[in-house]
Amino acid sequence: MTAKNPTAPRSNPLRALTRFRELGIIIFILILAVVVGLRASDFLTLGNFRDILVDISILVIVALAQTMVILTHGIDLSVGSSIGLVAMMVAFTIKTDPKIPLVVVVLLGMALGAVLGTFNGLIIAVGKVPPIIATLGTLSIYRGMVFLYSQGYWIPPYQLPENFPDLAKGTPLGIPNVIIFAIVVAILVYYFLNYTRTGRDIYAVGSNPDAAQYVGIRKQQIIFLVYVLSGIAAGLAGVLWASRFESSQTNTALGFELQTVAAAIIGGVSIGGGVGTVPGVLLGALALGMINNAVTLVRISPFWEQAAQGLLILIAVVSDTLITRRIQRNKLK
Amino acid sequence: MKESISPSTAVPQPANLISERPPRRSFLGRFQHWEWMLVALVLLAVVVNTRLTPYFLNGQNLSRTSVDFMEMGLMMLPMVFIIITGNIDLSVASNLGMCASLMAVLWNLHINIWVAAGAGLVAGTLGGALNGFLIARVKLPALVATLGTYAFFRGIAYVLLGDQAGRGYPPAFTYLGQGMLPHTLIPFSVFLFAVLAVVFGLVLHRTTFGRYLFAIGNNENACIYAGIPVARIKMTLYVVSGFMSALAGLVLAARFGSTRPDIGTGLELSVITAAVLGGVDILGGTGTMIGAVLSLVLIGLITFGMGLKNIQDQVQTIAIGGLLILSILLASIARTISAGGVRINWRTVGLAAVLILIFAVFFFFFYWSRAPVLKAVFG
């Protein structure tokens, strides 16, 4: 008679399944890679992969911050407008004074973004306005402020300082800086969410706000914090955007917020809060980048591009949700 | 000692102490808060705008401007239903584009305009059914599902129409968007919206179906247990939303006299804003149709007034966004105050001072950093 220890964790099958919470999106990416790779051999090259990474770096930075917001059962629809506003303010500043060190420029952008995020946080955490409404409002307010600030004027590339584009596109370490920014942010957010008390508190607030409060977690402060963080990320993204595209217009980053939400959702972040991982979001952003890239390489007419993108997003979202649900169900058994 | 209380052994009550009628105060009370505020704001908007510009209270002008908001209004009617149940539909504008594009393609193939329009309506309904399927059957969160169809429908619009345009619609059709009721200044689309608003309003407030919507918004699980066909209701809502989006697409195409695949881009956020400003709680369970209609009128008046003062379109949205936030913020503040107020101690004061300082520095930088550039460009 073999006595099984009833309290020992059922080792291999279940643990493997748990680890593959991102199974849905990984499968999707693999299928996409194979299908497109067969049709366009350029897809699976290192150069192309680097191009995809450059393309999604800014998205990754903002999507990670958006994830933290969504984890608390919130949403931040104002990031696109924040990026536009910070990009415009930074562009004006360095046009006037091209000698400002790049480090200061980056810090300036993050500080400006932090203020915008603070406003969001105040309205939501203190004012108790539902996040979707509050950020819908600030989306309009910040976008309008871009015009108030610039009076409609666009900053063209030849009016920016020589070294500014290098901030995002320079390759002192062999790969474009913007990718390095994204990697650093990803590591920081991963560490923050998984290894610090505040990070775990964010999950708690999203999972069960009442229980979190009973346990003594300062719910209001956590919620305030994530919006400030989202603002800082948007500020950094604004500086990088202006640097990568070497321009700032009144409609810079219009509609970008929906892409960040899509990246998070495809990456397995639950819109109800409390569920989501950094690797998942990275995969989600990668999936979006691959879809964009694939659609170009496969030479579909530009008008089919949008439909293909939409369909792929739909499939990614549906399959990811279904597979995750299946896995969650299996976990409970 | 627990005895079961049955009517015959109930403690005899003094006659007038407990009324047998349900308390009416709460429903009317709610009505008096938000909707009356909207009425006040509408009146204020009219007064202020009349003072600011002589072109505001002009029948012709008001008539012309009102048509600009009717597509938004048509899509807002089912959106109110959807938000009351605690869901959302981000795909309405893309659905609009898809249906208008289908109609344009068929028209360019020399198919009768009304048949093409009918096809557009069918397409919109099918699009709504897709949403309903994903949300009611597959049980995807509404935000997620409609985010996907938002991209997908717009894509289909581009596939159908590409860089072509539908143009040259017959006057009988453009009447939908440009025509007036005979001998009046009332545009046909306004009339259409008014009629449909009454219909939707009656369904919401006077039918069982409408009550179910509020119930689902308040506690969906309880409704399922109570035997309310929640999935079927949700499906109906999204199908209706799809149909109304298609109808709005026809009206918009008629107003322009032409169609491009990007028609109606961005309208979904305006529709949601209008509904929420109208008192429909984004979390579900509350809202009135009259509030939504009032908020549409308010947004229309404010936008029109600002346009007459030559305020840039992007700046106008600051006012609408601000109004949206303020309206909910004020209600929240009022609730906090009446619930006992906020503790004012040194810490709160200190925090408030720090925040005010931060915003002051921000605005100082705002004006200071742009001055040299604007001076160089504009002189």
Next chain:
Amino acid sequence: MKRNTFYFVMAAIAVLGMFLSACGAAATATQAPAPTSMPATMAPTSMPATMAPTSMPATMAATQPPTAIPTAATMTGRTYVLVPKNLGNPYFDAANSGAQLAAAELGVKVLYQGPTTADATAQITLLDSLIAQKVNGLAISADDADALVPTGKAAIAAGIPVVTWDSNIATGGTQLFVNQADTQGIGDSQVQMALDITGPSGGEIAILSATAQAPNQNAWIAVMKTDLAMSQYSALKLDGIVYGNDDDTTSYNQALSLFKTYPNLKVIVAPTSVGIAAAARAVKDQNLSGKVFVTGLGTPNALRDYVKSGIIPEFALWNVPNLGYLTVYALDAIATGKIKGNPGDTFVAGKLGSYTIASDGTILLGKPFVFNKGNIDTLNF
């Protein structure tokens, strides 16, 4: 009852405050971008005689724009509105500088107002508002040829003269079209420049346009397609047409995707000032200089570096401030009744001389002008 009054009062205060601030915003927001120092001197001394039918103004010194912009009702003189496709584009700003010059000469006010993005719906809303304000004339560069027809008709019916410039509205929506150059000529120049760049052996080209509904770009592309079918341009192969929506980021990304989709691409033809600048920058960023070239229509200041570095061997344009100048004179001629806007009508456009309306209801500024390394420094806008 107390609660209701409370809400009422708070709401009233809030909205009042918002309106007062909106008024303040209006005062600053309508400091319409009429750039004065942008074309500091317009001394095109080395411009060839083919540029304009008659003599060119020796200097196009821009004037101070009006500082406060009251609404039409309080104006004693006439007020026209110059409506570009969208604000912020230096191309349209340059046209406005010429328009302001004409305004000063004619003693009228020219407001410069446009939508923030190249969106027909926003432009229609703006025009409706201007019609409601009963301005004395509208000069429109249309975002969509068909969608603006009802609005144009409404303006004309309301007694407001409508002329279009740069980008036309379809028949019925405008009384006169001021075209910068002959549409055929512009289209021809694009294809010719592409052939100049590739040499007789030809190569693959792609078109990076503005918005898919832009009337002017679409007209030029139609000419280009016809040209490419002709035997003299048979060496050129059109890979595809992509749309950058006159948005810098979109245009840049579209250029990047062109490099990926068509690895043998030789020339990008971008008949839009935003597109050509973005495509050139994309070539530079991807280190494709010498392998991929860019040409099209653009503004000199934005492209100077690329012309000098060889990424853009040549591109075309016309005298944009003159376009604005001519437009205002044309509008004024109709508004004051000097002409009716019918083919055959003649009027004098200040320093540019006299113009006659052609049989198709257009007047032409002149021929497109080709910029290259030799003359890129002569103009400043």
